[in-house]
Amino acid sequence: MTTDTEPKVIFGGDYFPEQWPEEIWKEDIRLMKQANVNMVSIGIFAWALLQPDEDTFTFGWLDKIMDMLADNDIDVCLGTSTAAQPTWLTQKYDDILFVRESGEQVACGSRQTYCVNSPAYKKAIGRLAKEMALHYKGHKALKLWHINNEYANKNSMCFCKNCEKGFQKWLKKKYKTLDNLNRCWGTVFWSEKYFDWEQINAPRASAGGRNATKLLDYKRFLSESFFGLYMEECRVIRQITPDIPVTTNFEGDWSKFDHWLFKDDLDVVSWNCYPNPNDCSSRKWAALRHSMMRSLLGKPFMLMEQAPSQVDWYPINISKRPGMMRLWSYQAIAHGSDSVMFFQWRASKKGAEKYHSGMVPHYGAESRVFGEICALGDELKKVKDIVGSTINAEVAILIDDDSWWTIDNPYGSGSKSLDNEVFWAANGQPFPSVLVSYFGELEYYFNAFYNLNVPVDVIGVNYDFSKYKVVVAPILHMIKPGFKESVKEFVGNGGTFITTYLTGFIDENVGVFPGGYPGPLKDVLGIEVEEYDPLPLGGKNVIKIAAELDGFRKEYGCSVWCDVAHTTTAKTLAVFGKDYYSGSPCFTENQFGSGRAYYLATRPDEGFMRDFAGKVLADKDIKAPQLPEGVELVTRSNSRKSFDFYLNHDNAETEVKLPEGRYEDLLTGSFFEGTIKLDKYGVAILVKKK
Ligand code: GLA
Numbered sequence: 103m104t105t106d107t108e109p110k111v112i113f114g115g116d117y118f119p120e121q122w123p124e125e126i127w128k129e130d131i132r133l134m135k136q137a138n139v140n141m142v143s144i145g146i147f148a149w150a151l152l153q154p155d156e157d158t159f160t161f162g163w164l165d166k167i168m169d170m171l172a173d174n175d176i177d178v179c180l181g182t183s184t185a186a187q188p189t190w191l192t193q194k195y196d197d198i199l200f201v202r203e204s205g206e207q208v209a210c211g212s213r214q215t216y217c218v219n220s221p222a223y224k225k226a227i228g229r230l231a232k233e234m235a236l237h238y239k240g241h242k243a244l245k246l247w248h249i250n251n252e253y254a255n256k257n258s259m260c261f262c263k264n265c266e267k268g269f270q271k272w273l274k275k276k277y278k279t280l281d282n283l284n285r286c287w288g289t290v291f292w293s294e295k296y297f298d299w300e301q302i303n304a305p306r307a308s309a310g311g312r313n314a315t316k317l318l319d320y321k322r323f324l325s326e327s328f329f330g331l332y333m334e335e336c337r338v339i340r341q342i343t344p345d346i347p348v349t350t351n352f353e354g355d356w357s358k359f360d361h362w363l364f365k366d367d368l369d370v371v372s373w374n375c376y377p378n379p380n381d382c383s384s385r386k387w388a389a390l391r392h393s394m395m396r397s398l399l400g401k402p403f404m405l406m407e408q409a410p411s412q413v414d415w416y417p418i419n420i421s422k423r424p425g426m427m428r429l430w431s432y433q434a435i436a437h438g439s440d441s442v443m444f445f446q447w448r449a450s451k452k453g454a455e456k457y458h459s460g461m462v463p464h465y466g467a468e469s470r471v472f473g474e475i476c477a478l479g480d481e482l483k484k485v486k487d488i489v490g491s492t493i494n495a496e497v498a499i500l501i502d503d504d505s506w507w508t509i510d511n512p513y514g515s516g517s518k519s520l521d522n523e524v525f526w527a528a529n530g531q532p533f534p535s536v537l538v539s540y541f542g543e544l545e546y547y548f549n550a551f552y553n554l555n556v557p558v559d560v561i562g563v564n565y566d567f568s569k570y571k572v573v574v575a576p577i578l579h580m581i582k583p584g585f586k587e588s589v590k591e592f593v594g595n596g597g598t599f600i601t602t603y604l605t606g607f608i609d610e611n612v613g614v615f616p617g618g619y620p621g622p623l624k625d626v627l628g629i630e631v632e633e634y635d636p637l638p639l640g641g642k643n644v645i646k647i648a649a650e651l652d653g654f655r656k657e658y659g660c661s662v663w664c665d666v667a668h669t670t671t672a673k674t675l676a677v678f679g680k681d682y683y684s685g686s687p688c689f690t691e692n693q694f695g696s697g698r699a700y701y702l703a704t705r706p707d708e709g710f711m712r713d714f715a716g717k718v719l720a721d722k723d724i725k726a727p728q729l730p731e732g733v734e735l736v737t738r739s740n741s742r743k744s745f746d747f748y749l750n751h752d753n754a755e756t757e758v759k760l761p762e763g764r765y766e767d768l769l770t771g772s773f774f775e776g777t778i779k780l781d782k783y784g785v786a787i788l789v790k791k792k
Pocket of ligand 1: 251407414445
């Protein structure tokens with residue numbers, strides 16, 4: 103996003119002037135200028151100060167700081183304050199606090215305590231958004247609206263009476279008749295049949311397994327309810343300030359609601375990225391999520407929050423080592439962010455987050471952290487040409503919330519436990535193996551390509567994927583109407599399609615496709631799965647590669663799951679080496695039209711994934727640059743230039759071999775040919791010279 107005619111990387115963070123006496127504000131502005139901050143997000147949790155009672159709005163203090171920021175050319179991303187409602191509002195309307203699955207209503211005293219379907223909350227946010235938009239319409243500092251904050255972070259599931267009523271209404275609209283609902287839900291099972299809409303309760307924990315279609319519909323309903331809340335504010339704001347773009351900052355956990363619903367009503371995607379500095383796989387964790395954010399609108403996104411150093415919510419919160427904050431900021435830019443923003447400007451003195459780092463730490467401006475912030479703010483001025491450039495991924499991974507919610511059951515936190523009693527006590531819905539994780543599998547396939555420095559878009563299953571060369575749909579459990587046709591067209595036209603075990607089990611109503619998995623995809627894959635055998639914890643089988651397959655070892659390990667499959671038209675590339683299905687296909691390739699469709703009937707080990715991804719890329723002429731372990735390469739480009747981001751995630755200096763040509767490093771202005779040395783946590787952004 104560009105907030106004025108001159109492109110710039112947005113740099114700043116959440117700013118809570120209300121936590122500080124006014125004398126500090128002047129000092130804040132001075133330090134912001136020193137750090138080259140050009141945007142701050144304010145008003146994010148200030149509802150009680152903006153509306154001390156139902157009929158009073160007090161914008162005076164916010165006007166003052168907005169004016170100060172405008173006078174200093176610092177743009178404002180204005181929060182609508184609705185993620186933490188004031189205590190007076192909660193106390194006045196007893197339906198505001200959400201109700202847990204256990205039936206317990208949450209107490210007030212924190213944020214995100216509201217129920218997504220509370221009429222009183224909904225009315226109040228619409229009113230506040232309207233008052234704010236009318237008040238700040240035309241303000242020079244206002245450049246972006248920031249609606250709410252991390253929808254569904256704490257309150258993703260509510261089981262109150264309002265939600266129950268809303269669910270019944272939603273079901274009536276969807277199914278029209280009870281006969282239809284009873285049929286689609288299969289309520290003949292265990293005598294569940296409904297004779298009146300009002301008999302349908304919010305699906306709280308019961309004595310054992312619950313109706314899976316009902317559980318999924320409830321999740322879909324709540325998900326749409328969150329989108330509805332967003333639209334409640336968005337509509338009002340757009341009407342009053344049509345020229346100001348609108349965003350809401352997403353959390354990294356996408357399982358809580360369907361993010362794809364927001365696609366047509368966000369001007370820019372923004373998100374909060376908090377990888378753990380104590381985990382060496384953090385860079386992969388972040389790369390996947392950046393890719394998801396970028397893919398949502400297919401254009402640059404905003405890194406709305408990251409920690410200047412440590413957070414306060416991992417069990418142990420180590421600090422970001424010197425250089426790490428800079429490296430991860432560039433990683434976000436490399437994957438498509440046009441901003442580097444933080445939570446938060448000044449570390450809090452009071453409240454729940456006082457142990458969280460700030461751009462200005464408790465120690466003050468003479469600190470290492472503020473020093474690194476200032477250096478980065480200054481350096482980012484050199485990379486303004488990158489703004490608006492894109493990443494041209496030729497590989498896409500499809501993500502389907504319905505498959506995710508069906509497999510990684512969102513009901514009951516204990517449901518993934520290996521302990522039988524815990525499993526049953528909290529279980530929403532029986533499933534063949536707790537070792538299967540939808541998102542874990544998606545991550546596994548993403549990493550196979552990411553490890554080879556190949557960019558991957560992560561798109562909703564309903565997106566048009568025809569432009570990609572390779573499309574991967576890991577454990578795509580549910581096949582929706584129209585999907586089979588899209589895959590056939592894609593593969594028929596020369597695309598490579600990859601899918602795995604557990605794909606094609608159920609239709610959109612969670613009913614199993616009879617006649618073998620992967621249901622509607624049997625044709626395009628040229629296989630039929632007759633039965634499945636989830637492996638016990640630690641259980642392994644062997645993938646035995648067919649003799650004529652180049653680029654593979656003879657054998658690999660596999661775990662988690664084994665399908666017992668037959669080929670129809672597919673070629674068997676590997677078979678299982680053990681058990682009663684020894685010799686049956688576990689890795690197949692089907693030529694379909696001018697493309698290929700692969701099926702993995704198990705979870706292969708990492709060695710296999712590397713060789714398999716390498717083969718697929720080579721077959722499609724997709725470059726996989728060879729780099730030292732720990733170095734990441736991502737390229738952004740526009741119609742004029744390409745920017746190669748070399749990111750050294752290693753704690754040691756390293757040397758990288760460059761492709762042919764002469765390159766200039768945007769950050770240092772130095773020229774390189776042949777090789778480049780990267781410091782520990784070092785970054786270079788190379789542009790090829792003519
Ligand atoms: C989230 C929230 C912020 C803050 C940070 C702390 O991202 O949006 O308000 O609480 O976490 O890490």
